[in-house]
Amino acid sequence: MTLKNPEYDFKWCPGCGDFGVRRGLENALEKYLAETEQPTENTVVVAGIGCSGNMVHMLEKEQPFGIHGIHGRSLPISMGIKMGNPDLNVIVVAGDGDFLGIGAEHIAPQAMRNLNITAVVMDNGVYGLTKGQSSPTTDLGVITSSTPYGKMEEKVHPLRNYLTMGVSFIGSTISNKVKDMSDMMYEAMSHPGFSIVHVQSPCTEYNNTYEALKGSVKKGIEPLAYDIPEGHDPSDAEAAQEVVNADGIPLGVIFRDTSRPTFDQRVKDTTGSKEMKSVESLIEGFSI
Amino acid sequence: MKKQDFVVRFAGEGGQGVVTSAEGLAQAMAQSGYHVQTFSTFPSQIRGGPTWTQTRIATETVLSPGDELDVLVAFNEYAYENHKDDVAADGVIVYNQGEFEIDASDNVLGMDFDELAKQTGNNRAANFVVMGALAQLVELPLKVLEDFNRERYTRGRPSDQQIIDSNNMALSLGSVEADKSGLVLGEIAEAVKPEGEQILVNGNIAISLGATAAGLDTFVGYPISPATPILLWMEQNLVGEGKFVYQSTSEIESITSIVGAGFAGKKAMTSTAGPGFSLMGEGLGLAWMAEIPLVVVNVQRGGPSTGLPTKTEQSDLLTALYPGHGDIKLPVIAPGTVEECFYAGIMAVNWAERYQGPVVLLSEHAMSERRQNIPRPDMSKVEIEKRKTYEGSNGYLRYDGFELSPMPIPGGSGAYIANGSEHDAMGDTTHLPARHIQMTERRFSKLNLLNDGNFESENESAKVALVPWGGSKGSVLAAYNQLVNEGLDLAWYYSMYVHPMPEGMLAALREKDLVIVPELNYMGQFASVLRSEGIKAVAITQYTGLPFKVGELATRVKDLVSNSVAEGVSV
Ligand SMILES: Cc1ncc(C[n+]2csc(CCOP(=O)(O)OP(=O)(O)O)c2C)c(N)n1
Numbered sequence: 001m002t003l004k005n006p007e008y009d010f011k012w013c014p015g016c017g018d019f020g021v022r023r024g025l026e027n028a029l030e031k032y033l034a035e036t037e038q039p040t041e042n043t044v045v046v047a048g049i050g051c052s053g054n055m056v057h058m059l060e061k062e063q064p065f066g067i068h069g070i071h072g073r074s075l076p077i078s079m080g081i082k083m084g085n086p087d088l089n090v091i092v093v094a095g096d097g098d099f100l101g102i103g104a105e106h107i108a109p110q111a112m113r114n115l116n117i118t119a120v121v122m123d124n125g126v127y128g129l130t131k132g133q134s135s136p137t138t139d140l141g142v143i144t145s146s147t148p149y150g151k152m153e154e155k156v157h158p159l160r161n162y163l164t165m166g167v168s169f170i171g172s173t174i175s176n177k178v179k180d181m182s183d184m185m186y187e188a189m190s191h192p193g194f195s196i197v198h199v200q201s202p203c204t205e206y207n208n209t210y211e212a213l214k215g216s217v218k219k220g221i222e223p224l225a226y227d228i229p230e231g232h233d234p235s236d237a238e239a240a241q242e243v244v245n246a247d248g249i250p251l252g253v254i255f256r257d258t259s260r261p262t263f264d265q266r267v268k269d270t271t272g273s274k275e276m277k278s279v280e281s282l283i284e285g286f287s288i
Numbered sequence: 289m290k291k292q293d294f295v296v297r298f299a300g301e302g303g304q305g306v307v308t309s310a311e312g313l314a315q316a317m318a319q320s321g322y323h324v325q326t327f328s329t330f331p332s333q334i335r336g337g338p339t340w341t342q343t344r345i346a347t348e349t350v351l352s353p354g355d356e357l358d359v360l361v362a363f364n365e366y367a368y369e370n371h372k373d374d375v376a377a378d379g380v381i382v383y384n385q386g387e388f389e390i391d392a393s394d395n396v397l398g399m400d401f402d403e404l405a406k407q408t409g410n411n412r413a414a415n416f417v418v419m420g421a422l423a424q425l426v427e428l429p430l431k432v433l434e435d436f437n438r439e440r441y442t443r444g445r446p447s448d449q450q451i452i453d454s455n456n457m458a459l460s461l462g463s464v465e466a467d468k469s470g471l472v473l474g475e476i477a478e479a480v481k482p483e484g485e486q487i488l489v490n491g492n493i494a495i496s497l498g499a500t501a502a503g504l505d506t507f508v509g510y511p512i513s514p515a516t517p518i519l520l521w522m523e524q525n526l527v528g529e530g531k532f533v534y535q536s537t538s539e540i541e542s543i544t545s546i547v548g549a550g551f552a553g554k555k556a557m558t559s560t561a562g563p564g565f566s567l568m569g570e571g572l573g574l575a576w577m578a579e580i581p582l583v584v585v586n587v588q589r590g591g592p593s594t595g596l597p598t599k600t601e602q603s604d605l606l607t608a609l610y611p612g613h614g615d616i617k618l619p620v621i622a623p624g625t626v627e628e629c630f631y632a633g634i635m636a637v638n639w640a641e642r643y644q645g646p647v648v649l650l651s652e653h654a655m656s657e658r659r660q661n662i663p664r665p666d667m668s669k670v671e672i673e674k675r676k677t678y679e680g681s682n683g684y685l686r687y688d689g690f691e692l693s694p695m696p697i698p699g700g701s702g703a704y705i706a707n708g709s710e711h712d713a714m715g716d717t718t719h720l721p722a723r724h725i726q727m728t729e730r731r732f733s734k735l736n737l738l739n740d741g742n743f744e745s746e747n748e749s750a751k752v753a754l755v756p757w758g759g760s761k762g763s764v765l766a767a768y769n770q771l772v773n774e775g776l777d778l779a780w781y782y783s784m785y786v787h788p789m790p791e792g793m794l795a796a797l798r799e800k801d802l803v804i805v806p807e808l809n810y811m812g813q814f815a816s817v818l819r820s821e822g823i824k825a826v827a828i829t830q831y832t833g834l835p836f837k838v839g840e841l842a843t844r845v846k847d848l849v850s851n852s853v854a855e856g857v858s859v
């Protein structure tokens with residue numbers, strides 16, 4: 001929408017990781033819709049507030065529905081949409097501050113429900129839109145505009161938390177590997193249950209971590225990010241635990257559990273299979 | 289003259305059968321054609337703690353809980369000490385002699401509730417012992433209560449007959465005790481059966497039934513007194529394919545998930561009370577901004593903060609109108625009776641659908657627990673509305689223009705972005721002044737679609753008007769009737785449509801020299817709203833956590849009128 005719309009004036013900074021995430025998401029969506037033979041309007045993109053959430057306005061191919069709500073609440077909004085119409089393909093796009101800070105309380109409940117949506121979390125370790133304050137994933141001791149003497153709390157480990165909370169699909173990827181990311185997002189959309197694709201999406205303006213993530217031979221910097229070894233079995237919870245406990249940023253599908261029913265299936269089987277009384281007979285129950 | 293009206297208060301400790309007694313009596317009397325209304329306040333603790341419930345029985349529609357008691361049934365000494373002053377001069381105190389002793393005085397009837405129950409072979413028959421005594425005091429034929437007993441306990445279980453027999457025995461034991469005492473209150477007049485079928489419900493159930501009748505699809509709520517029964521009712525009854533009812537993890541989750549449901553094309557609702565409503569402010573702003581239909585029921589309790597969770601107040605009006613930051617003023621429907629709760633449930637959903645935005649249904653604690661006989665709703669007279677949806681081709685400008693436009697539904701054509709940031713016609717974020725002007729005016733213009741509410745009026749030519757709102761309606765109407773009988777020239781105006789208020793009512797009120805607004809809050813919230821509409825409104829406030837007493841209120845109205853006359857208002 002954005003390119004055709006002169007009124008929309010938000011732009012990502014040159015080199016922002018979110019550009020790559022957009023490409024990955026567009027490709028994954030295209031493939032998913034083709035495979036499942038769904039029209040684009042069957043997809044709803046639910047955006048958090050942040051540079052990342054602006055994704056919903058930036059998609060350049062055929063337009064899905066979107067909702068750009070309030071800071072931190074994309075998960076409960078997506079629950080209302082999905083449970084209102086379980087046939088929709090619902091995708092959350094949010095930043096680390098939105099998803100893991102103000103909105104953190106919403107992750108565990110959706111994991112327990114196994115809400116069948118896909119969340120794409122763009123982690124840049126900083127609050128981009130509000131110009132560079134520390135975020136839950138900012139490292140201890142780092143100086144940001146809001147931590148002038150260094151950050152005084154330890155950073156959150158999102159992947160460990162997702163696993164502990166019972167998220168049924170956990171993938172970790174990086175914004176410059178568009179093909180891998182897109183494949184992972186496609187898998188996540190196809191996954192029956194709550195899937196999170198956690199993307200390292202560096203903020204070139206306030207927290208440029210490209211070098212740290214990818215390393216530099218020239219400067220002798222070891223890369224933080226590494227591919228999860230080929231043999232890893234995502235259905236093995238213990239193996240997944242080892243991956244998230246290790247140092248660094250593992251790249252690949254970490255965990256996948258397809259054995260649990262989705263939330264909409266549970267509702268369908270529990271209250272959905274009951275027959276509702278007519279309004280007349282509900283009223284009749286109170287007659288004197 | 290026979291007694292037309294009979295007020296009994298049952299007071300004791302949670303678990304002593306206080307509520308069962310009061311509600312059983314109400315049910316029994318309603319079944320034999322009397323008008324009834326109950327009123328309760330509960331302790332916050334789960335078990336034990338002082339509690340009381342009042343039942344008012346009359347031959348005409350009951351408007352208020354009753355200022356004075358004909359009978360106080362005291363289950364323990366604390367209850368006696370705390371409530372004895374509310375007993376009318378010619379009233380009677382029935383007390384549980386098994387628990388405590390009152391020094392002999394001429395209007396007390398002591399009996400050992402539990403010992404008498406034991407004699408029937410059913411330890412749980414104590415409330416029937418009490419009801420038997422009450423019947424004797426007002427010369428009510430025991431048959432009325434026996435019929436109720438039989439109907440209530442015929443449940444197809446082997447023990448049915450035994451329970452029915454022991455309860456009947458309890459009724460006569462109680463009646464004999466009252467007879468022995470020689471106390472009488474006077475014979476209660478025979479019931480004049482209300483015209484048409486009646487149902488016995490409280491405000492929370494009436495709202496739930498109304499919203500369900502309006503075609504509700506989705507309900508998400510978080511437990512909070514006094515709104516919890518609505519959530520529980522929905523969990524139980526709003527089932528079947530396509531329905532989604534769920535207990536959320538917070539009111540933030542409640543409101544934002546029904547924003548999602550409303551966006552997805554569903555009729556969606558949540559219910560809460562003060563603290564939860566505060567948490568919903570941001571989500572309500574989103575629904576207003578992005579033009580998403582939904583309903584929030586706020587069953588008011590005493591505030592601010594955790595406030596008085598189990599007491600009544602009408603102090604959330606301003607926050608209901610202005611729940612969030614920025615230019616926003618929500619439609620508010622505040623039913624004044626249990627019967628209106630049903631229609632408010634319907635109209636709140638209808639309004640949300642019609643103007644494509646959030647609607648607040650403002651009830652209150654006193655009404656949520658108030659069980660009353662009301663005419664059975666006639667579903668054939670109820671119109672159910674549905675939002676205008678967009679069915680055209682893609683490339684639609686969802687937010688074009690200054691007025692309501694059809695709403696695309698995900699899965700169908702016309703994809704757009706429902707945006708809580710200021711946006712352009714297709715829903716993309718924008719900061720252009722012209723857009724903010726257009727969209728602000730658009731959002732407010734849609735309120736004009738809701739101007740069709742009805743209102744009540746009496747004696748329109750008077751220069752002074754009495755104008756209640758919400759759950760105080762009944763008590764204020766009783767005071768109004770009393771004052772008019774005394775010869776005061778007073779007009780009456782009332783509507784449950786608090787915003788937008790019916791144009792005709794606003795216009796009439798602007799012509800008055802004085803508009804008196806009795807309301808249960810400190811700030812005089814509704815009066816201040818009326819003043820902002822150019823109406824000379826003055827509040828009579830009360831902030832005790834309890835409803836108005838009719839007599840006291842009538843006196844305050846009279847005083848206010850005569851003071852105003854002294855200041856030059858013509859009556
Ligand atoms: C309730 C609320 N609090 C604060 C803000 C201000 N705010 C907007 S975006 C943001 C942080 C965004 O950080 P993140 O989610 O990491 O997104 P990024 O911009 O880094 O992509 C904040 C604090 C807001 N919009 N709403």
Ligand code: SF4
Pocket residue numbers: 011012013015016017018051052124128129202203204205206
């Ligand atoms: S501030 Fe950072 S996150 Fe935001 S657009 Fe610029 S580079 Fe991207």
Ligand SMILES: [Mg+2]
Pocket residue numbers: 050095096097122123124125126127128135
């Ligand atoms: Mg961020």
